[in-house]
Amino acid sequence: MRLLPPRHPLKRGEALSPKWLTPKWPAPRWLRAMTAPLKAPFRALGPGSVSSVLKVALDVAYILLWLITGLLLLLLVAAVFIPLDNVNITVSGESGGRQLPLTRMLLLFGLGAATAYFGGFMLILRSLRRIFRTLTMGDPFHPDNVRRLRQIGLTLAVVTGGVWLAQGFVAARLAPGVMDPQGLGELLTPIFSVLIVFVLAEVFREGARLRRESELTI
Amino acid sequence: MAIRVQLDRVLVERRMSLTELADRVGVTVANLSILKTGKARAVRFSTLDALCRELDCQPGDLLVHEPGPGDAFDDDAEA
Numbered sequence: 243m244r245l246l247p248p249r250h251p252l253k254r255g256e257a258l259s260p261k262w263l264t265p266k267w268p269a270p271r272w273l274r275a276m277t278a279p280l281k282a283p284f285r286a287l288g289p290g291s292v293s294s295v296l297k298v299a300l301d302v303a304y305i306l307l308w309l310i311t312g313l314l315l316l317l318l319v320a321a322v323f324i325p326l327d328n329v330n331i332t333v334s335g336e337s338g339g340r341q342l343p344l345t346r347m348l349l350l351f352g353l354g355a356a357t358a359y360f361g362g363f364m365l366i367l368r369s370l371r372r373i374f375r376t377l378t379m380g381d382p383f384h385p386d387n388v389r390r391l392r393q394i395g396l397t398l399a400v401v402t403g404g405v406w407l408a409q410g411f412v413a414a415r416l417a418p419g420v421m422d423p424q425g426l427g428e429l430l431t432p433i434f435s436v437l438i439v440f441v442l443a444e445v446f447r448e449g450a451r452l453r454r455e456s457e458l459t460i
Numbered sequence: 461m462a463i464r465v466q467l468d469r470v471l472v473e474r475r476m477s478l479t480e481l482a483d484r485v486g487v488t489v490a491n492l493s494i495l496k497t498g499k500a501r502a503v504r505f506s507t508l509d510a511l512c513r514e515l516d517c518q519p520g521d522l523l524v525h526e527p528g529p530g531d532a533f534d535d536d537a538e539a
Contacts, residue, residue, distance in 0.1 A: 455501055455502070458494065458499065458500050458501035458502065459500070459501055459502040459503070459504060460487065460491045460492070460494060460495045460500045460502075460503055460504065460507050
């Protein structure tokens with residue numbers, strides 16, 4: 243099946259012709275027979291559907307993340323005032339364990355990074371919850387969902403990029419020789435996931451445009 | 461937009477209220493007022509058919525084209 247329309251980009255308001263949507267070669271019968279029950283085994287949108295179950299799960303995860311982030315923030319504030327002496331942490335690398343003095347800077351860096359990490363995921367879950375609220379109401383192409391998806395993409399980019407940078411920093415400065423330095427290859431998955439979220443945001447923008455148009459069609 | 465819906469005039473001529481028309485056509489009053497105030501983006505033929513049937517008029521009696529300075533289809537301006 244062709245994935246791109248023959249003319250690209252489509253003009254605004256131009257309907258996709260069903261010609262390119264119909265596959266040239268229909269799927270073989272055994273494949274159709276296998277995928278037929280997969281079509282709609284459950285209700286995905288609306289009240290009492292799978293999305294409302296997922297929304298409850300997101301609510302729980304959000305509250306948990308909120309608690310964790312709050313706790314970490316408290317620890318971070320406390321770490322500024324706690325006197326540190328004679329505390330060592332053991333860093334285990336491939337060449338065996340190693341004693342490393344726990345400096346104030348190391349502690350603050352670790353706590354700050356963990357707070358930012360969980361805080362970022364809390365922000366993502368916050369947007370996801372709101373998106374799922376609209377799904378539960380059966381209105382997936384709410385105009386606000388575009389902004390929320392872009393927020394998710396941006397937060398994901400910042401969090402995953404921050405993790406990459408922090409790991410590089412730890413490998414180079416804080417615990418040299420214990421951790422391997424980060425390669426660019428480890429950035430591939432985050433980049434792809436962020437790009438996919440941004441593309442999805444544009445898909446939702448198109449959906450929101452169609453929804454607005456159909457609302458104003460009497 | 462340069463297309464205007466003259467629902468007001470036709471309604472006055474027929475001495476019909478918007479609510480009554482909405483009942484007879486099967487369109488909500490909110491949607492009819494969207495049509496009346498010119499906010500509508502498109503009209504379904506089925507709606508036009510019902511309007512003409514109930515108001516006993518032609519589509520040309522309901523719609524007029526009034527070219528003006530800002531008559532371009534400002535799709536991007538609203539988005």
